[in-house]
Amino acid sequence: MKPLLHDYWRSSACYRVRIALHLKGVDFDTHVVDLAAGDQRSEAWRAENPQGLVPMLEIDGHRLVQSLAIMDYLDARHEQPPFVPKDPAARSHVLAMALVVACDIHPLNNLRVLRHLKGELGQSQEAADEWYRHWVREGLAALEAMAAPGAGRFLAGDEIGFADICLVPQLYNARRFDVPLAPYPTLARVEASCLALPAVAAAHPDVAREIGAKEKMA
Amino acid sequence: MKPLLHDYWRSSACYRVRIALHLKGVDFDTHVVDLAAGDQRSEAWRAENPQGLVPMLEIDGHRLVQSLAIMDYLDARHEQPPFVPKDPAARSHVLAMALVVACDIHPLNNLRVLRHLKGELGQSQEAADEWYRHWVREGLAALEAMAAPGAGRFLAGDEIGFADICLVPQLYNARRFDVPLAPYPTLARVEASCLALPAVAAAHPDVAREIGAKEKMA
Known part of the structure:
Protein backbone atom coordinates (compact mmCIF):
# COMPACT_ATOMS: atom_id res chain seq x y z
CA MET A 1 0.00 0.00 0.00
CA LYS A 2 1.23 3.47 -0.92
CA PRO A 3 1.92 5.89 1.92
CA LEU A 4 -0.96 8.33 2.48
CA LEU A 5 -0.23 11.96 3.32
CA HIS A 6 -2.97 13.91 5.07
CA ASP A 7 -2.14 17.24 3.55
CA TYR A 8 -3.16 20.85 3.07
CA TRP A 9 -1.49 22.67 0.21
CA ARG A 10 -0.83 25.93 2.05
CA SER A 11 0.44 24.44 5.33
CA SER A 12 4.19 24.98 5.77
CA ALA A 13 4.53 21.80 7.79
CA CYS A 14 2.83 19.78 5.02
CA TYR A 15 5.03 21.45 2.42
CA ARG A 16 8.13 20.28 4.36
CA VAL A 17 6.88 16.70 4.37
CA ARG A 18 6.05 16.80 0.66
CA ILE A 19 9.59 18.00 -0.11
CA ALA A 20 11.04 15.24 2.07
CA LEU A 21 8.92 12.53 0.40
CA HIS A 22 9.87 13.68 -3.10
CA LEU A 23 13.57 14.00 -2.21
CA LYS A 24 13.59 10.44 -0.88
CA GLY A 25 11.69 9.24 -3.95
CA VAL A 26 8.74 7.94 -1.92
CA ASP A 27 5.56 7.79 -4.00
CA PHE A 28 2.45 8.70 -1.98
CA ASP A 29 -1.28 9.35 -2.15
CA THR A 30 -2.90 12.48 -0.76
CA HIS A 31 -5.91 13.05 1.47
CA VAL A 32 -6.89 16.70 1.79
CA VAL A 33 -7.62 18.17 5.24
CA ASP A 34 -8.88 21.60 4.19
CA LEU A 35 -7.69 23.96 6.92
CA ALA A 36 -9.39 26.96 5.30
CA ALA A 37 -12.73 25.12 5.48
CA GLY A 38 -12.12 24.01 9.07
CA ASP A 39 -11.77 20.27 8.33
CA GLN A 40 -9.13 20.01 11.06
CA ARG A 41 -11.74 20.71 13.72
CA SER A 42 -14.16 18.06 12.47
CA GLU A 43 -14.86 15.05 14.67
CA ALA A 44 -13.86 12.77 11.80
CA TRP A 45 -10.37 14.29 11.63
CA ARG A 46 -9.95 14.50 15.42
CA ALA A 47 -10.67 10.77 15.55
CA GLU A 48 -7.78 10.22 13.11
CA ASN A 49 -5.40 12.67 14.78
CA PRO A 50 -6.32 13.89 18.28
CA GLN A 51 -4.23 17.04 17.85
CA GLY A 52 -6.36 18.00 14.85
CA LEU A 53 -3.33 19.17 12.90
CA VAL A 54 -1.72 18.28 9.61
CA PRO A 55 0.45 16.73 8.32
CA MET A 56 -0.06 13.10 9.24
CA LEU A 57 1.65 10.39 7.22
CA GLU A 58 0.43 6.80 7.10
CA ILE A 59 3.40 4.69 6.10
CA ASP A 60 4.66 1.14 6.68
CA GLY A 61 1.72 0.51 9.05
CA HIS A 62 2.48 3.59 11.19
CA ARG A 63 0.66 6.87 11.61
CA LEU A 64 3.25 9.59 12.00
CA VAL A 65 2.68 13.21 13.03
CA GLN A 66 4.80 16.37 13.47
CA SER A 67 6.66 17.30 10.30
CA LEU A 68 10.20 17.07 11.71
CA ALA A 69 9.49 13.68 13.27
CA ILE A 70 8.12 12.47 9.93
CA MET A 71 11.23 13.77 8.15
CA ASP A 72 13.39 11.96 10.71
CA TYR A 73 11.54 8.71 9.97
CA LEU A 74 11.95 9.11 6.21
CA ASP A 75 15.64 9.83 6.70
CA ALA A 76 16.08 6.73 8.87
CA ARG A 77 14.29 4.47 6.37
CA HIS A 78 15.64 5.90 3.11
CA GLU A 79 19.34 6.59 3.05
CA GLN A 80 19.65 8.83 -0.03
CA PRO A 81 19.94 11.75 0.07
CA PRO A 82 20.86 12.03 3.78
CA PHE A 83 19.07 14.95 5.47
CA VAL A 84 21.76 15.49 8.15
CA PRO A 85 25.56 15.11 8.26
CA LYS A 86 27.03 12.24 10.29
CA ASP A 87 29.38 14.41 12.39
CA MET B 1 37.97 22.61 29.51
CA LYS B 2 34.56 22.04 31.03
CA PRO B 3 31.51 22.70 28.84
CA LEU B 4 29.95 26.11 29.52
CA LEU B 5 26.17 26.51 29.52
CA HIS B 6 24.79 29.97 28.92
CA ASP B 7 21.74 29.59 31.05
CA TYR B 8 18.74 31.25 32.65
CA TRP B 9 17.12 29.37 35.50
CA ARG B 10 13.51 29.99 34.45
CA SER B 11 13.89 29.30 30.72
CA SER B 12 12.21 26.03 29.72
CA ALA B 13 14.70 25.50 26.91
CA CYS B 14 17.63 25.89 29.33
CA TYR B 15 15.94 23.55 31.80
CA ARG B 16 15.77 20.90 29.05
CA VAL B 17 19.48 21.21 28.36
CA ARG B 18 20.36 21.06 32.06
CA ILE B 19 18.37 17.82 32.40
CA ALA B 20 20.11 16.38 29.33
CA LEU B 21 23.58 17.30 30.62
CA HIS B 22 22.92 15.78 34.03
CA LEU B 23 21.38 12.61 32.55
CA LYS B 24 24.46 12.12 30.37
CA GLY B 25 26.72 12.80 33.35
CA VAL B 26 28.40 15.79 31.67
CA ASP B 27 29.87 18.20 34.21
CA PHE B 28 29.51 21.86 33.18
CA ASP B 29 30.00 25.46 34.22
CA THR B 30 27.26 28.06 34.04
CA HIS B 31 27.15 31.59 32.68
CA VAL B 32 23.95 33.45 33.51
CA VAL B 33 22.09 35.37 30.79
CA ASP B 34 19.45 37.08 32.92
CA LEU B 35 16.36 37.23 30.70
CA ALA B 36 14.35 39.10 33.34
CA ALA B 37 17.01 41.84 33.36
CA GLY B 38 17.17 41.94 29.54
CA ASP B 39 20.73 40.55 29.23
CA GLN B 40 19.67 38.72 26.04
CA ARG B 41 19.23 42.04 24.24
CA SER B 42 22.67 43.35 25.21
CA GLU B 43 25.25 43.88 22.48
CA ALA B 44 27.66 41.68 24.40
CA TRP B 45 25.29 38.71 24.28
CA ARG B 46 24.20 39.35 20.66
CA ALA B 47 27.88 39.19 19.71
CA GLU B 48 28.05 35.72 21.29
CA ASN B 49 24.73 34.49 19.89
CA PRO B 50 23.16 36.54 17.07
CA GLN B 51 19.71 35.21 17.90
CA GLY B 52 20.01 36.65 21.40
CA LEU B 53 18.42 33.58 22.94
CA VAL B 54 19.43 31.00 25.53
CA PRO B 55 20.53 28.27 25.90
CA MET B 56 23.89 28.15 24.19
CA LEU B 57 26.34 25.38 25.06
CA GLU B 58 30.08 25.67 24.48
CA ILE B 59 31.38 22.12 24.29
CA ASP B 60 34.25 20.27 22.58
CA GLY B 61 35.22 23.48 20.75
CA HIS B 62 31.68 24.05 19.39
CA ARG B 63 29.05 26.65 20.19
CA LEU B 64 25.67 24.95 20.01
CA VAL B 65 22.24 26.59 20.08
CA GLN B 66 18.60 25.45 20.07
CA SER B 67 17.81 23.12 22.94
CA LEU B 68 16.73 20.10 20.86
CA ALA B 69 19.81 20.38 18.63
CA ILE B 70 21.99 20.52 21.76
CA MET B 71 20.23 17.44 23.16
CA ASP B 72 20.80 15.66 19.85
CA TYR B 73 24.53 16.44 20.06
CA LEU B 74 24.77 15.19 23.64
CA ASP B 75 22.94 12.02 22.64
CA ALA B 76 25.30 11.43 19.70
CA ARG B 77 28.42 11.94 21.83
CA HIS B 78 27.33 10.18 25.01
CA GLU B 79 25.64 6.85 24.52
CA GLN B 80 24.06 6.28 27.94
CA PRO B 81 21.20 6.72 28.56
CA PRO B 82 19.95 6.89 24.94
CA PHE B 83 17.40 9.67 24.46
CA VAL B 84 15.59 7.98 21.54
CA PRO B 85 14.82 4.37 20.58
CA LYS B 86 16.69 2.84 17.63
CA ASP B 87 13.57 1.70 15.74
Whole structure:
Protein backbone atom coordinates (compact mmCIF):
# COMPACT_ATOMS: atom_id res chain seq x y z
CA MET A 1 0.00 0.00 0.00
CA LYS A 2 1.23 3.47 -0.92
CA PRO A 3 1.92 5.89 1.92
CA LEU A 4 -0.96 8.33 2.48
CA LEU A 5 -0.23 11.96 3.32
CA HIS A 6 -2.97 13.91 5.07
CA ASP A 7 -2.14 17.24 3.55
CA TYR A 8 -3.16 20.85 3.07
CA TRP A 9 -1.49 22.67 0.21
CA ARG A 10 -0.83 25.93 2.05
CA SER A 11 0.44 24.44 5.33
CA SER A 12 4.19 24.98 5.77
CA ALA A 13 4.53 21.80 7.79
CA CYS A 14 2.83 19.78 5.02
CA TYR A 15 5.03 21.45 2.42
CA ARG A 16 8.13 20.28 4.36
CA VAL A 17 6.88 16.70 4.37
CA ARG A 18 6.05 16.80 0.66
CA ILE A 19 9.59 18.00 -0.11
CA ALA A 20 11.04 15.24 2.07
CA LEU A 21 8.92 12.53 0.40
CA HIS A 22 9.87 13.68 -3.10
CA LEU A 23 13.57 14.00 -2.21
CA LYS A 24 13.59 10.44 -0.88
CA GLY A 25 11.69 9.24 -3.95
CA VAL A 26 8.74 7.94 -1.92
CA ASP A 27 5.56 7.79 -4.00
CA PHE A 28 2.45 8.70 -1.98
CA ASP A 29 -1.28 9.35 -2.15
CA THR A 30 -2.90 12.48 -0.76
CA HIS A 31 -5.91 13.05 1.47
CA VAL A 32 -6.89 16.70 1.79
CA VAL A 33 -7.62 18.17 5.24
CA ASP A 34 -8.88 21.60 4.19
CA LEU A 35 -7.69 23.96 6.92
CA ALA A 36 -9.39 26.96 5.30
CA ALA A 37 -12.73 25.12 5.48
CA GLY A 38 -12.12 24.01 9.07
CA ASP A 39 -11.77 20.27 8.33
CA GLN A 40 -9.13 20.01 11.06
CA ARG A 41 -11.74 20.71 13.72
CA SER A 42 -14.16 18.06 12.47
CA GLU A 43 -14.86 15.05 14.67
CA ALA A 44 -13.86 12.77 11.80
CA TRP A 45 -10.37 14.29 11.63
CA ARG A 46 -9.95 14.50 15.42
CA ALA A 47 -10.67 10.77 15.55
CA GLU A 48 -7.78 10.22 13.11
CA ASN A 49 -5.40 12.67 14.78
CA PRO A 50 -6.32 13.89 18.28
CA GLN A 51 -4.23 17.04 17.85
CA GLY A 52 -6.36 18.00 14.85
CA LEU A 53 -3.33 19.17 12.90
CA VAL A 54 -1.72 18.28 9.61
CA PRO A 55 0.45 16.73 8.32
CA MET A 56 -0.06 13.10 9.24
CA LEU A 57 1.65 10.39 7.22
CA GLU A 58 0.43 6.80 7.10
CA ILE A 59 3.40 4.69 6.10
CA ASP A 60 4.66 1.14 6.68
CA GLY A 61 1.72 0.51 9.05
CA HIS A 62 2.48 3.59 11.19
CA ARG A 63 0.66 6.87 11.61
CA LEU A 64 3.25 9.59 12.00
CA VAL A 65 2.68 13.21 13.03
CA GLN A 66 4.80 16.37 13.47
CA SER A 67 6.66 17.30 10.30
CA LEU A 68 10.20 17.07 11.71
CA ALA A 69 9.49 13.68 13.27
CA ILE A 70 8.12 12.47 9.93
CA MET A 71 11.23 13.77 8.15
CA ASP A 72 13.39 11.96 10.71
CA TYR A 73 11.54 8.71 9.97
CA LEU A 74 11.95 9.11 6.21
CA ASP A 75 15.64 9.83 6.70
CA ALA A 76 16.08 6.73 8.87
CA ARG A 77 14.29 4.47 6.37
CA HIS A 78 15.64 5.90 3.11
CA GLU A 79 19.34 6.59 3.05
CA GLN A 80 19.65 8.83 -0.03
CA PRO A 81 19.94 11.75 0.07
CA PRO A 82 20.86 12.03 3.78
CA PHE A 83 19.07 14.95 5.47
CA VAL A 84 21.76 15.49 8.15
CA PRO A 85 25.56 15.11 8.26
CA LYS A 86 27.03 12.24 10.29
CA ASP A 87 29.38 14.41 12.39
CA PRO A 88 27.55 15.24 15.67
CA ALA A 89 28.43 18.97 15.69
CA ALA A 90 27.64 19.47 11.99
CA ARG A 91 24.40 17.59 12.53
CA SER A 92 23.50 19.74 15.54
CA HIS A 93 24.13 22.88 13.47
CA VAL A 94 21.78 21.70 10.70
CA LEU A 95 19.10 20.79 13.22
CA ALA A 96 19.52 24.15 14.97
CA MET A 97 18.88 25.97 11.70
CA ALA A 98 15.81 23.83 11.04
CA LEU A 99 14.57 24.54 14.58
CA VAL A 100 14.90 28.32 14.16
CA VAL A 101 12.19 27.94 11.51
CA ALA A 102 10.22 25.16 13.17
CA CYS A 103 10.25 26.54 16.74
CA ASP A 104 10.99 30.26 16.57
CA ILE A 105 9.10 31.40 13.46
CA HIS A 106 6.45 29.02 12.21
CA PRO A 107 4.55 28.23 15.45
CA LEU A 108 3.88 31.94 16.01
CA ASN A 109 2.58 32.45 12.52
CA ASN A 110 0.43 29.56 11.48
CA LEU A 111 -3.23 29.80 10.68
CA ARG A 112 -4.56 28.78 14.11
CA VAL A 113 -2.49 31.45 15.86
CA LEU A 114 -3.35 34.26 13.43
CA ARG A 115 -7.03 33.31 13.77
CA HIS A 116 -6.74 33.36 17.56
CA LEU A 117 -5.17 36.83 17.47
CA LYS A 118 -7.99 38.19 15.33
CA GLY A 119 -10.74 36.27 17.12
CA GLU A 120 -10.19 35.86 20.86
CA LEU A 121 -7.75 38.77 21.13
CA GLY A 122 -9.68 41.14 18.86
CA GLN A 123 -6.66 42.27 16.86
CA SER A 124 -7.07 43.89 13.45
CA GLN A 125 -5.91 42.22 10.24
CA GLU A 126 -3.16 44.84 10.10
CA ALA A 127 -1.97 44.05 13.64
CA ALA A 128 -1.99 40.32 12.89
CA ASP A 129 0.03 40.92 9.71
CA GLU A 130 2.55 43.01 11.63
CA TRP A 131 2.79 40.27 14.29
CA TYR A 132 3.53 37.84 11.49
CA ARG A 133 6.21 40.01 9.93
CA HIS A 134 7.85 40.73 13.30
CA TRP A 135 8.57 37.06 14.09
CA VAL A 136 9.62 36.28 10.53
CA ARG A 137 12.13 39.14 10.53
CA GLU A 138 13.55 38.09 13.92
CA GLY A 139 13.90 34.47 12.87
CA LEU A 140 15.23 35.01 9.37
CA ALA A 141 17.85 37.45 10.65
CA ALA A 142 19.05 34.78 13.08
CA LEU A 143 19.03 32.13 10.38
CA GLU A 144 20.96 34.33 7.93
CA ALA A 145 23.64 34.91 10.58
CA MET A 146 23.85 31.20 11.38
CA ALA A 147 23.94 30.09 7.76
CA ALA A 148 26.15 32.70 6.07
CA PRO A 149 29.56 31.37 7.21
CA GLY A 150 29.00 27.74 6.13
CA ALA A 151 26.48 27.89 3.30
CA GLY A 152 27.24 26.52 -0.14
CA ARG A 153 24.52 25.72 -2.63
CA PHE A 154 22.48 24.83 0.45
CA LEU A 155 22.38 26.04 4.06
CA ALA A 156 25.07 23.70 5.31
CA GLY A 157 27.26 23.09 2.28
CA ASP A 158 26.37 21.50 -1.04
CA GLU A 159 23.86 18.87 0.08
CA ILE A 160 20.21 19.64 0.65
CA GLY A 161 19.01 18.68 4.12
CA PHE A 162 16.75 19.24 7.11
CA ALA A 163 17.30 23.00 7.33
CA ASP A 164 16.73 23.63 3.62
CA ILE A 165 13.51 21.64 3.75
CA CYS A 166 12.28 23.99 6.49
CA LEU A 167 13.54 27.13 4.73
CA VAL A 168 11.65 26.73 1.44
CA PRO A 169 8.10 26.76 2.91
CA GLN A 170 9.02 29.56 5.31
CA LEU A 171 10.15 31.86 2.50
CA TYR A 172 7.12 30.95 0.38
CA ASN A 173 5.03 31.94 3.36
CA ALA A 174 6.98 35.15 4.08
CA ARG A 175 6.33 36.37 0.54
CA ARG A 176 2.59 35.95 1.00
CA PHE A 177 2.85 38.47 3.84
CA ASP A 178 5.09 40.85 1.86
CA VAL A 179 8.15 40.44 4.07
CA PRO A 180 11.13 41.95 2.19
CA LEU A 181 13.76 39.25 1.73
CA ALA A 182 16.65 41.47 0.61
CA PRO A 183 18.26 41.43 4.10
CA TYR A 184 18.75 37.65 3.80
CA PRO A 185 20.90 37.10 0.70
CA THR A 186 22.19 33.69 1.78
CA LEU A 187 18.68 32.42 2.43
CA ALA A 188 17.39 33.75 -0.90
CA ARG A 189 20.28 32.17 -2.79
CA VAL A 190 19.79 28.80 -1.09
CA GLU A 191 16.06 28.93 -1.73
CA ALA A 192 16.78 29.35 -5.46
CA SER A 193 19.05 26.28 -5.40
CA CYS A 194 16.30 24.30 -3.70
CA LEU A 195 13.52 25.40 -6.05
CA ALA A 196 15.65 24.35 -9.02
CA LEU A 197 15.47 20.71 -7.88
CA PRO A 198 12.61 18.74 -9.49
CA ALA A 199 11.82 17.06 -6.14
CA VAL A 200 11.32 20.43 -4.49
CA ALA A 201 9.33 21.82 -7.42
CA ALA A 202 7.02 18.78 -7.25
CA ALA A 203 6.16 19.65 -3.64
CA HIS A 204 5.11 23.25 -4.37
CA PRO A 205 1.76 24.39 -2.91
CA ASP A 206 0.36 25.11 -6.39
CA VAL A 207 1.03 21.51 -7.42
CA ALA A 208 -0.38 20.19 -4.14
CA ARG A 209 -3.52 22.29 -4.54
CA GLU A 210 -4.14 20.79 -7.95
CA ILE A 211 -3.56 17.23 -6.73
CA GLY A 212 -5.86 17.93 -3.79
CA ALA A 213 -8.61 19.25 -6.06
CA LYS A 214 -8.44 16.05 -8.13
CA GLU A 215 -8.52 13.87 -5.01
CA LYS A 216 -11.66 15.70 -3.81
CA MET A 217 -13.35 15.17 -7.17
CA ALA A 218 -12.51 11.45 -7.25
CA MET B 1 37.97 22.61 29.51
CA LYS B 2 34.56 22.04 31.03
CA PRO B 3 31.51 22.70 28.84
CA LEU B 4 29.95 26.11 29.52
CA LEU B 5 26.17 26.51 29.52
CA HIS B 6 24.79 29.97 28.92
CA ASP B 7 21.74 29.59 31.05
CA TYR B 8 18.74 31.25 32.65
CA TRP B 9 17.12 29.37 35.50
CA ARG B 10 13.51 29.99 34.45
CA SER B 11 13.89 29.30 30.72
CA SER B 12 12.21 26.03 29.72
CA ALA B 13 14.70 25.50 26.91
CA CYS B 14 17.63 25.89 29.33
CA TYR B 15 15.94 23.55 31.80
CA ARG B 16 15.77 20.90 29.05
CA VAL B 17 19.48 21.21 28.36
CA ARG B 18 20.36 21.06 32.06
CA ILE B 19 18.37 17.82 32.40
CA ALA B 20 20.11 16.38 29.33
CA LEU B 21 23.58 17.30 30.62
CA HIS B 22 22.92 15.78 34.03
CA LEU B 23 21.38 12.61 32.55
CA LYS B 24 24.46 12.12 30.37
CA GLY B 25 26.72 12.80 33.35
CA VAL B 26 28.40 15.79 31.67
CA ASP B 27 29.87 18.20 34.21
CA PHE B 28 29.51 21.86 33.18
CA ASP B 29 30.00 25.46 34.22
CA THR B 30 27.26 28.06 34.04
CA HIS B 31 27.15 31.59 32.68
CA VAL B 32 23.95 33.45 33.51
CA VAL B 33 22.09 35.37 30.79
CA ASP B 34 19.45 37.08 32.92
CA LEU B 35 16.36 37.23 30.70
CA ALA B 36 14.35 39.10 33.34
CA ALA B 37 17.01 41.84 33.36
CA GLY B 38 17.17 41.94 29.54
CA ASP B 39 20.73 40.55 29.23
CA GLN B 40 19.67 38.72 26.04
CA ARG B 41 19.23 42.04 24.24
CA SER B 42 22.67 43.35 25.21
CA GLU B 43 25.25 43.88 22.48
CA ALA B 44 27.66 41.68 24.40
CA TRP B 45 25.29 38.71 24.28
CA ARG B 46 24.20 39.35 20.66
CA ALA B 47 27.88 39.19 19.71
CA GLU B 48 28.05 35.72 21.29
CA ASN B 49 24.73 34.49 19.89
CA PRO B 50 23.16 36.54 17.07
CA GLN B 51 19.71 35.21 17.90
CA GLY B 52 20.01 36.65 21.40
CA LEU B 53 18.42 33.58 22.94
CA VAL B 54 19.43 31.00 25.53
CA PRO B 55 20.53 28.27 25.90
CA MET B 56 23.89 28.15 24.19
CA LEU B 57 26.34 25.38 25.06
CA GLU B 58 30.08 25.67 24.48
CA ILE B 59 31.38 22.12 24.29
CA ASP B 60 34.25 20.27 22.58
CA GLY B 61 35.22 23.48 20.75
CA HIS B 62 31.68 24.05 19.39
CA ARG B 63 29.05 26.65 20.19
CA LEU B 64 25.67 24.95 20.01
CA VAL B 65 22.24 26.59 20.08
CA GLN B 66 18.60 25.45 20.07
CA SER B 67 17.81 23.12 22.94
CA LEU B 68 16.73 20.10 20.86
CA ALA B 69 19.81 20.38 18.63
CA ILE B 70 21.99 20.52 21.76
CA MET B 71 20.23 17.44 23.16
CA ASP B 72 20.80 15.66 19.85
CA TYR B 73 24.53 16.44 20.06
CA LEU B 74 24.77 15.19 23.64
CA ASP B 75 22.94 12.02 22.64
CA ALA B 76 25.30 11.43 19.70
CA ARG B 77 28.42 11.94 21.83
CA HIS B 78 27.33 10.18 25.01
CA GLU B 79 25.64 6.85 24.52
CA GLN B 80 24.06 6.28 27.94
CA PRO B 81 21.20 6.72 28.56
CA PRO B 82 19.95 6.89 24.94
CA PHE B 83 17.40 9.67 24.46
CA VAL B 84 15.59 7.98 21.54
CA PRO B 85 14.82 4.37 20.58
CA LYS B 86 16.69 2.84 17.63
CA ASP B 87 13.57 1.70 15.74
CA PRO B 88 12.66 4.45 13.23
CA ALA B 89 8.92 4.49 13.99
CA ALA B 90 9.41 4.39 17.76
CA ARG B 91 12.00 7.14 17.42
CA SER B 92 9.65 9.25 15.31
CA HIS B 93 6.93 8.87 17.96
CA VAL B 94 9.26 10.07 20.74
CA LEU B 95 10.38 13.03 18.63
CA ALA B 96 6.77 13.87 17.77
CA MET B 97 5.88 14.04 21.47
CA ALA B 98 8.91 16.25 22.13
CA LEU B 99 7.91 18.49 19.22
CA VAL B 100 4.36 18.96 20.53
CA VAL B 101 6.00 20.72 23.47
CA ALA B 102 8.86 22.35 21.57
CA CYS B 103 6.84 23.57 18.55
CA ASP B 104 3.18 23.71 19.54
CA ILE B 105 3.27 24.93 23.15
CA HIS B 106 6.51 26.54 24.23
CA PRO B 107 7.15 28.98 21.33
CA LEU B 108 3.77 30.62 21.90
CA ASN B 109 4.35 31.04 25.59
CA ASN B 110 7.89 32.09 26.24
CA LEU B 111 8.89 35.37 27.78
CA ARG B 112 9.54 37.28 24.55
CA VAL B 113 6.09 36.42 23.17
CA LEU B 114 4.20 37.26 26.36
CA ARG B 115 6.07 40.57 26.52
CA HIS B 116 5.20 41.29 22.89
CA LEU B 117 1.51 40.61 23.56
CA LYS B 118 1.48 43.03 26.49
CA GLY B 119 3.71 45.62 24.83
CA GLU B 120 3.20 45.98 21.10
CA LEU B 121 -0.29 44.43 21.12
CA GLY B 122 -1.49 46.21 24.26
CA GLN B 123 -3.02 43.12 25.85
CA SER B 124 -3.75 43.00 29.57
CA GLN B 125 -1.90 40.68 31.94
CA GLU B 126 -5.12 38.69 32.22
CA ALA B 127 -5.43 38.31 28.42
CA ALA B 128 -1.77 37.25 28.17
CA ASP B 129 -2.30 34.68 30.94
CA GLU B 130 -5.36 33.31 29.18
CA TRP B 131 -3.41 33.13 25.89
CA TYR B 132 -0.77 31.14 27.77
CA ARG B 133 -3.27 28.73 29.26
CA HIS B 134 -5.08 28.24 25.95
CA TRP B 135 -2.01 26.92 24.12
CA VAL B 136 -0.88 24.82 27.08
CA ARG B 137 -4.28 23.15 27.31
CA GLU B 138 -4.38 22.45 23.55
CA GLY B 139 -0.87 21.02 23.55
CA LEU B 140 -1.07 18.97 26.74
CA ALA B 141 -4.37 17.41 25.63
CA ALA B 142 -2.68 16.30 22.41
CA LEU B 143 0.34 15.00 24.28
CA GLU B 144 -1.80 13.08 26.78
CA ALA B 145 -3.64 11.38 23.89
CA MET B 146 -0.38 10.52 22.13
CA ALA B 147 1.35 9.24 25.26
CA ALA B 148 -1.38 7.34 27.10
CA PRO B 149 -1.36 4.14 24.98
CA GLY B 150 2.42 3.53 25.20
CA ALA B 151 3.56 5.19 28.40
CA GLY B 152 5.31 3.26 31.13
CA ARG B 153 7.32 4.96 33.82
CA PHE B 154 8.14 7.47 31.09
CA LEU B 155 6.33 8.80 28.01
CA ALA B 156 7.50 6.04 25.68
CA GLY B 157 8.05 3.08 27.95
CA ASP B 158 10.44 2.65 30.85
CA GLU B 159 13.41 4.68 29.62
CA ILE B 160 13.62 8.44 30.00
CA GLY B 161 14.18 10.24 26.70
CA PHE B 162 13.72 13.27 24.48
CA ALA B 163 9.99 13.69 25.13
CA ASP B 164 10.30 13.41 28.92
CA ILE B 165 13.07 16.00 28.91
CA CYS B 166 10.68 18.41 27.18
CA LEU B 167 7.72 17.50 29.40
CA VAL B 168 9.28 18.33 32.77
CA PRO B 169 9.99 22.04 32.10
CA GLN B 170 6.61 22.46 30.38
CA LEU B 171 4.70 21.21 33.41
CA TYR B 172 6.84 23.28 35.78
CA ASN B 173 5.93 26.25 33.63
CA ALA B 174 2.22 25.35 33.40
CA ARG B 175 1.96 25.32 37.19
CA ARG B 176 3.34 28.85 37.38
CA PHE B 177 0.35 29.95 35.30
CA ASP B 178 -2.13 27.88 37.33
CA VAL B 179 -3.07 25.49 34.54
CA PRO B 180 -4.98 22.58 36.12
CA LEU B 181 -3.11 19.35 35.34
CA ALA B 182 -5.81 16.87 36.41
CA PRO B 183 -6.93 16.26 32.77
CA TYR B 184 -3.46 14.85 31.97
CA PRO B 185 -2.96 11.89 34.35
CA THR B 186 -0.34 10.15 32.17
CA LEU B 187 1.74 13.32 31.93
CA ALA B 188 1.51 13.97 35.67
CA ARG B 189 2.54 10.40 36.49
CA VAL B 190 5.49 10.51 34.10
CA GLU B 191 6.57 13.88 35.48
CA ALA B 192 6.71 12.33 38.96
CA SER B 193 8.93 9.51 37.66
CA CYS B 194 11.24 12.07 36.10
CA LEU B 195 11.47 14.31 39.14
CA ALA B 196 12.42 11.30 41.26
CA LEU B 197 15.66 10.92 39.28
CA PRO B 198 18.64 12.71 40.85
CA ALA B 199 19.79 13.94 37.41
CA VAL B 200 16.44 15.63 36.81
CA ALA B 201 16.30 17.06 40.33
CA ALA B 202 19.77 18.56 39.85
CA ALA B 203 18.49 20.51 36.83
CA HIS B 204 15.57 22.14 38.67
CA PRO B 205 15.18 25.92 38.25
CA ASP B 206 15.59 26.50 42.00
CA VAL B 207 18.97 24.76 41.91
CA ALA B 208 19.97 26.62 38.74
CA ARG B 209 18.99 29.95 40.29
CA GLU B 210 21.24 29.29 43.25
CA ILE B 211 24.16 28.23 41.05
CA GLY B 212 23.60 31.32 38.91
CA ALA B 213 23.60 33.63 41.93
CA LYS B 214 26.95 32.18 43.04
CA GLU B 215 28.38 32.56 39.53
CA LYS B 216 27.34 36.23 39.48
CA MET B 217 28.99 36.84 42.87
CA ALA B 218 32.24 35.17 41.79
